[in-house]
Amino acid sequence: MQVESILEKGIKAHRSGNLEAAQDAYLAILKDNPKDPDGLHFLGLLHFDAGKSENAIELIRLSLAENPDNAAAHNNLGNILKLTGDDDAALSAYLRAVELDLRHEEAWKNINVLLQGTADNDQLLPILEEIIRVDPENASAWHNYALSLLMQKRKDDAADALEKCLSFGVGVYSDPVWHARILCALGRRERAIVHLERIAAALPDNETAHYQLAAVRGDDVKHAPETYVKAHFDKFSDSFDEVLQRLGYRAPELVAAQVERQAAERGQGFEDTVDLGCGTGLCGPLIRMHCGKLTGIDLSQGMLRKAAALKVYDFLVEGELVSFLNADLPTQFDLAVCVDTLCYIGDLQPFMTALQTALKPGGLLIASVEHLQGASDLDYKVDSSGRYAHTPAYLRRCSENAGLVYIKEDQEVLRHELGAEVRGLVFTVRKPIAKFS
Numbered sequence: 281m282q283v284e285s286i287l288e289k290g291i292k293a294h295r296s297g298n299l300e301a302a303q304d305a306y307l308a309i310l311k312d313n314p315k316d317p318d319g320l321h322f323l324g325l326l327h328f329d330a331g332k333s334e335n336a337i338e339l340i341r342l343s344l345a346e347n348p349d350n351a352a353a354h355n356n357l358g359n360i361l362k363l364t365g366d367d368d369a370a371l372s373a374y375l376r377a378v379e380l381d382l383r384h385e386e387a388w389k390n391i392n393v394l395l396q397g398t399a400d401n402d403q404l405l406p407i408l409e410e411i412i413r414v415d416p417e418n419a420s421a422w423h424n425y426a427l428s429l430l431m432q433k434r435k436d437d438a439a440d441a442l443e444k445c446l447s448f449g450v451g452v453y454s455d456p457v458w459h460a461r462i463l464c465a466l467g468r469r470e471r472a473i474v475h476l477e478r479i480a481a482a483l484p485d486n487e488t489a490h491y492q493l494a495a496v497r498g499d500d501v502k503h504a505p506e507t508y509v510k511a512h513f514d515k516f517s518d519s520f521d522e523v524l525q526r527l528g529y530r531a532p533e534l535v536a537a538q539v540e541r542q543a544a545e546r547g548q549g550f551e552d553t554v555d556l557g558c559g560t561g562l563c564g565p566l567i568r569m570h571c572g573k574l575t576g577i578d579l580s581q582g583m584l585r586k587a588a589a590l591k592v593y594d595f596l597v598e599g600e601l602v603s604f605l606n607a608d609l610p611t612q613f614d615l616a617v618c619v620d621t622l623c624y625i626g627d628l629q630p631f632m633t634a635l636q637t638a639l640k641p642g643g644l645l646i647a648s649v650e651h652l653q654g655a656s657d658l659d660y661k662v663d664s665s666g667r668y669a670h671t672p673a674y675l676r677r678c679s680e681n682a683g684l685v686y687i688k689e690d691q692e693v694l695r696h697e698l699g700a701e702v703r704g705l706v707f708t709v710r711k712p713i714a715k716f717s
């Protein structure tokens with residue numbers, strides 16, 4: 281049989297999960313020619329699927345030694361290196377992929393993810409400049425170039441590069457949230473509005489663009505639309521944990537530390553706990569040991585699928601958290617945690633009122649929010665990313681209006697974004713224990 285048809289058979293078996301048949305095919309190719317670059321590349325991917333990353337890296341490197349122009353192999357190598365934590369080597373591999381195939385969108389997206397974290401800009405900028413010189417209409421290259429200039433605090437250059445990227449029109453490497461956000465970070469709010477208006481007009485069903493536009497314009501929106509949250513997090517669910525780790529995200533740890541403190545004070549754990557907006561379940565494993573029953577609720581199916589894979593939640597519910605708390609639940613909760621989720625709700629009064637019903641007397645809410653500072657006349661504010669920040673005074677007022685006791689808040693850094701700290705509050709609220717006369 282021809283090498284091509286053996287390879288095709290192997291890849292088909294590989295894709296359908298028949299790893300043994302795939303391995304037989306790749307080994308048959310390599311038996312004939314131990315240096316066959318495709319055989320080495322795909323055997324490397326197979327090793328990766330079997331959890332053997334080091335073997336995978338070695339095999340793909342051997343393949344690239346034979347065929348250094350294989351952009352897909354460089355991109356795959358980058359993916360594996362990124363997962364092993366070697367960001368610098370991963371970035372080099374992705375850059376090589378886009379140098380070889382200037383429109384390799386997967387590699388561009390991977391560079392974009394690395395750029396949001398710790399990627400080495402010095403290595404990146406000259407390569408991006410060269411790519412833009414050779415391929416001046418490459419929107420993805422302009423997008424990443426703008427981002428890397430921004431990370432270097434070259435704001436005007438970054439804004440110009442972003443304008444260039446946007447000049448290619450709606451739909452080209454189009455992430456309305458990101459572009460609008462970066463434009464706002466660069467002080468070009470009016471330009472962000474024009475950009476979003478164009479997207480909203482061209483894509484009338486794009487909830488993200490409409491919500492984002494309302495947020496940037498400063499319209500009075502009380503919470504993010506459910507369809508927006510679902511679409512955003514369904515899309516984000518696969519890369520959420522990795523991206524947040526790169527941003528130094530620590531809200532789950534901070535909330536879990538408070539849960540631990542409260543459990544120690546009570547001298548016991550919490551029989552019934554709910555994780556409101558549980559997402560991929562980052563908080564679940566950190567508090568599981570203090571919980572009898574642990575329920576997670578979230579709007580996004582994609583996020584819930586990830587949470588389910590952890591096997592730490594007893595129940596996972598797809599739904600909106602305020603409606604859930606207001607529903608006729610068969611139980612009340614001893615503890616509710618809500619990590620980095622109230623930033624999608626501006627007006628917290630309905631939430632606090634629903635919580636009052638859903639908590640047992642003496643039950644606690646431990647939650648994180650983004651901290652609204654320097655806006656003394658406001659209770660909450662939505663920013664250009666579509667996320668709300670709240671003041672501590674407002675958290676207290678909403679809690680007390682609902683008949684809850686506001687215990688305390690701690691000021692914390694929740695994560696880093698675009699090179700700046702995102703400041704937050706971790707706060708605790710208790711439902712009073714009923715007094716009997």
Ligand SMILES: C[S@@+](CC[C@H](N)C(=O)[O-])C[C@H]1O[C@@H](n2cnc3c(N)ncnc32)[C@H](O)[C@@H]1O
Nearest residue numbers: 513557558559562578579580600601619621624
């Ligand atoms: C930034 S993620 C945080 C996830 C998780 N708590 C963590 O800290 O990793 C916000 C999550 O809240 C969910 N969410 C936002 N608004 C919601 C709402 N009103 N009801 C239910 N889930 C919501 C989103 O789908 C998303 O999974």
